[in-house]
Amino acid sequence: MKVITTIHELQSNIESLKKSVTTIGFVPTMGYLHEGHLTLAKEARDHNEVVVMSIFVNPLQFGPNEDFDRYPRDVERDTALARNAGVDILFIPNTDDVYRGKQSVTMSVKERVDVLCGRKREGHFDGVVTVLTKLFHLVQPTRAYFGQKDAQQVAVVDGLVKDYFFPIKIVRVPTVREEDGLAKSSRNVYLSQQERREAPILYQSLKKARESIMGGEQDPSVIMRNICDMIQEHTSGKIDYVELYSYPELYELNRLEGEIIIAVAVQFKQARLIDNIIISVEPEEKLNV
Amino acid sequence: MKVITTIHELQSNIESLKKSVTTIGFVPTMGYLHEGHLTLAKEARDHNEVVVMSIFVNPLQFGPNEDFDRYPRDVERDTALARNAGVDILFIPNTDDVYRGKQSVTMSVKERVDVLCGRKREGHFDGVVTVLTKLFHLVQPTRAYFGQKDAQQVAVVDGLVKDYFFPIKIVRVPTVREEDGLAKSSRNVYLSQQERREAPILYQSLKKARESIMGGEQDPSVIMRNICDMIQEHTSGKIDYVELYSYPELYELNRLEGEIIIAVAVQFKQARLIDNIIISVEPEEKLNV
Numbered sequence: 111m112k113v114i115t116t117i118h119e120l121q122s123n124i125e126s127l128k129k130s131v132t133t134i135g136f137v138p139t140m141g142y143l144h145e146g147h148l149t150l151a152k153e154a155r156d157h158n159e160v161v162v163m164s165i166f167v168n169p170l171q172f173g174p175n176e177d178f179d180r181y182p183r184d185v186e187r188d189t190a191l192a193r194n195a196g197v198d199i200l201f202i203p204n205t206d207d208v209y210r211g212k213q214s215v216t217m218s219v220k221e222r223v224d225v226l227c228g229r230k231r232e233g234h235f236d237g238v239v240t241v242l243t244k245l246f247h248l249v250q251p252t253r254a255y256f257g258q259k260d261a262q263q264v265a266v267v268d269g270l271v272k273d274y275f276f277p278i279k280i281v282r283v284p285t286v287r288e289e290d291g292l293a294k295s296s297r298n299v300y301l302s303q304q305e306r307r308e309a310p311i312l313y314q315s316l317k318k319a320r321e322s323i324m325g326g327e328q329d330p331s332v333i334m335r336n337i338c339d340m341i342q343e344h345t346s347g348k349i350d351y352v353e354l355y356s357y358p359e360l361y362e363l364n365r366l367e368g369e370i371i372i373a374v375a376v377q378f379k380q381a382r383l384i385d386n387i388i389i390s391v392e393p394e395e396k397l398n399v
Numbered sequence: 400m401k402v403i404t405t406i407h408e409l410q411s412n413i414e415s416l417k418k419s420v421t422t423i424g425f426v427p428t429m430g431y432l433h434e435g436h437l438t439l440a441k442e443a444r445d446h447n448e449v450v451v452m453s454i455f456v457n458p459l460q461f462g463p464n465e466d467f468d469r470y471p472r473d474v475e476r477d478t479a480l481a482r483n484a485g486v487d488i489l490f491i492p493n494t495d496d497v498y499r500g501k502q503s504v505t506m507s508v509k510e511r512v513d514v515l516c517g518r519k520r521e522g523h524f525d526g527v528v529t530v531l532t533k534l535f536h537l538v539q540p541t542r543a544y545f546g547q548k549d550a551q552q553v554a555v556v557d558g559l560v561k562d563y564f565f566p567i568k569i570v571r572v573p574t575v576r577e578e579d580g581l582a583k584s585s586r587n588v589y590l591s592q593q594e595r596r597e598a599p600i601l602y603q604s605l606k607k608a609r610e611s612i613m614g615g616e617q618d619p620s621v622i623m624r625n626i627c628d629m630i631q632e633h634t635s636g637k638i639d640y641v642e643l644y645s646y647p648e649l650y651e652l653n654r655l656e657g658e659i660i661i662a663v664a665v666q667f668k669q670a671r672l673i674d675n676i677i678i679s680v681e682p683e684e685k686l687n688v
Contacts, residue, residue, distance in 0.1 A: 117564065125566075132418070214510035214558030215528050221503035239504050247564040269503030275406065275536040277414075 111193045113200045117207050120248055123199065124162075128250065133158040136251030136278075138242060141165035141202075142182040142296040143191045146286040150255040151195035153283050162249050163192050164201040166208065171237030182296055201249070208244060217243065222269055222360045226262045226353055226373050227384065235266045242267060246276055254278050259285040259293050261371055261386045265358035285385070287313065293385045300381035308345035312374050312385040315340040319372050320389055328366050330354045341376060350375035350382065357388050366391045400482045402489045406496050409537055412488065413451075417539065422447040425540030425567075427531060430454035430491075431471040431585040432480045435575040439544040440484035442572050451538050452481050453490040455497065460526030471585055490538070497533060506532065511558055511649045515551045515642055515662050516673065527552060528559045535565055543567050548574040548582050550660055550675045554647035574674070576602065582674045589670035597634035601663055601674040604629040608661050609678055617655050619643045630665060639664035639671065646677050655680045 114120045127134070135154030139147050147163075154161045165188055172178035185202065192200045219235040222228075228235055246254065256264045264282050271280055286294045291313035292306075301309060315337040327333060337352045356363055357371040373386035403409045416423070424443030428436050436452075443450045454477055461467035474491065481489045508524040511517075517524055535543065545553045553571050560569055575583045580602035581595075590598060604626040616622060626641045645652055646660040662675035 121564075121566070129421070210561070212510060213562050214508065214555070215562050216507050216509055218505050218507060219503065220505055221501060243563050247566055250566060266503070272499070273502050273504050274532050275410075277410070277536055277539060 111189075111197055111200055113189060113202065115202050115204070117203055117248060120199070120201050120203075124248065124250055127160060131159040133252040134160045134162060134250065136245070136249045136254045137161070137163040137197075138245050138254065138256075139163060139165055140167045140181065140296075141188050142184055143188045144286075144294045144296060146257050146259060146294040148191060148195045149286045150257060150283050151192065151197055153281065154253065154255050155196040158252060160198045161196060162199045162201060162251065163195075163197045164203070164245055164249070166201075166203055166241065166245075168208075168237055168241040169205060170209070170240055171234050173231055173234065176231070182299065208241065213240070216240070219266055219269070222262065222265045222358070225355060225360050226351060227375060228262055228266075230350070235263070238263060238266065239270045242270065243274075246278060251278055253281050255281045255283055257285060258282050258386070258388065259295070259384070261357070261373060261388065262360070265360055268358045291317075293383070295381075295383065297381040297383070301378055301383075302380075305346065305378045305381075308347065309378070309383060311341055311344045312376060312383060316372055316374065316385060316387045320387060323366060323389060323391060330363055330366060333366075333372065337372070337374060341374065345376065345378075347376035347378045347383070350377050367393050400478075400486055400489055402478060402491065404491050404493070406492055406537060409488075409490050409492075413537065413539055416449060420448040422541040423449045423451060423538065425534070425538045425543045426450070426452040426486075427534050427543065427545075428452060428454055429456045429470065429585075430477050431473055432477045433575075433583045433585060435546050435548060435583040437480060437484045438575045439546060439572050440481065440486055442570065443542065443544050444485040447541060449487045450485060451488045451490060451540065452484075452486045453492070453534055453538070455490075455492055455530065455534075457497075457526055457530040458494060459498070459529055460523050462520055462523065465520070471588065497530065502529070505529070508555055508558070511551065511554045511647070514644060514649050515640060516664060517551055517555075519639070524552070524555045527555065531556060531559065532563075535567060540567055542570050544570045544572055546574060547571050547675070547677065548584070548673065550646070550662060550677065551649070554649055557647045580606075582672070584672065586670045586672070590667055590672075591669075594635065594667045594670070597636065598667070598672060600630055600633045601665060601672060605661055605663065605674060605676045609676060612655060612678060612680060619652055619655060622655075622661065626661070626663060630663065634665065634667075636665035636667045636672070639666050656682050 135158030137150045137154050167181050169178055217240050223235050267280055290310040292310045319333050319337055334352045334354055341349055352374045354372045357369045369390055371386055371388045375384045424447030426439045426443050456470050458467055506529045512524050556569055579599040581599045608622050608626055623641045623643055630638055641663050643661045646658045658679055660675055660677045664673045
């Protein structure tokens, strides 16, 4: 595995790679790798000749009151994990190389953004699409891998790639979970022991919602209310949102039909956890009148 | 020469081309081709295995009071000219294919824009970088060719490509002129006979400015004043601007040094003409104190 820390070196490596390989899989991360990231890397490994992973804690996607400085970093451990996962190139650029002075052109996300996490994180997805556009041009991947855990991010990236015709396939990889169902996250380390015991309730409430939909429930507000009740009753966390939309468009639904996402965010003392499931709801057969 | 009218067909052509060729030259145009465009095509032809030209009158770069509907179009003639110029693929998409519903991510130009033509064409360059980003991803060129005549456009595109690390070289090609010095433009057809006789004054005033700088003039305001006087005296047009900046940054200068651009825009009855020269001014030798 090659570790590359400058854009210039990455560019010349990719340029020469392009002459001999036809598929590059790309896994963009902010580091502090967990099994979720490594699952993305393994997916990339299975379907591409070359696997590139980036580690870049992107300041532009953190708000002024968010945890940019506190975001966990461990490059040495990440390097070992990436190597074991079969990554060929690990790209760890520094901020000044990625953002060279004032941007002369900015990007702004207008759709799929004023819902879920985007509503409270103004400008967050602007930062995401900005850095991804840079990284996509640098790595020139055939496929880029994203975890479903950040389902809104996948939806926004889907919009970016479709709007601008990036020659890249976006692959959405199912959320990796602890044995008790808790979605893996770099932020789980901030949970207290008590909170850690409560946290699996998020996924349990989503699974229960799925069962209830499969059992015939069609009213989004009933589904969301039941999830809220369950989380409030069994955790000390404060519900940030429980929402239900079409996916990946993220439109509100009056009635459950098609691809839908149910997503939750819960604020614990030192960590805000998110989780979601995406369900395909068969349209009801039309009655013959 | 292949004429392609859908994005889908272009994508599959480029994908298969990428397997056998290593250089693609790209000439984006709004059609109604003149010698300026053909010079770009010839440059592209000389340095690349494949030449792609696009013809797309991009609605997003026209303001509400600009000449989108009136912009001249002649696809049949353009096709013959492109073929003669050695273009391999002529891409003529329609608007609904390039803009598929509401954009979920928008782009906005923040630098190099509140000067020259950009000052009076709010949003114009946002439209330019949006469509170019789409076209760059579709064509995946090695080199893209732009005329120096639209020097601000070249500066903005230079900023776009540098900010986002597009793997594309931007080639700036000198302005092509009529025998009397008038810069070629699709809009020249709107000049009256009298205006057409006056129009070469624009370039003459720029050449005179260059002479004066070479002769030792160092004050930007004197240079600009002389150009204004000359244009006002010898044409019926109304000066829109006469400006002088560093290039390609487009910063104001107190003193002539480095790469500079002098640019003019003059409004005639039915046509607004622009022209510019870029001059390299050697820094004065420092006196030994």
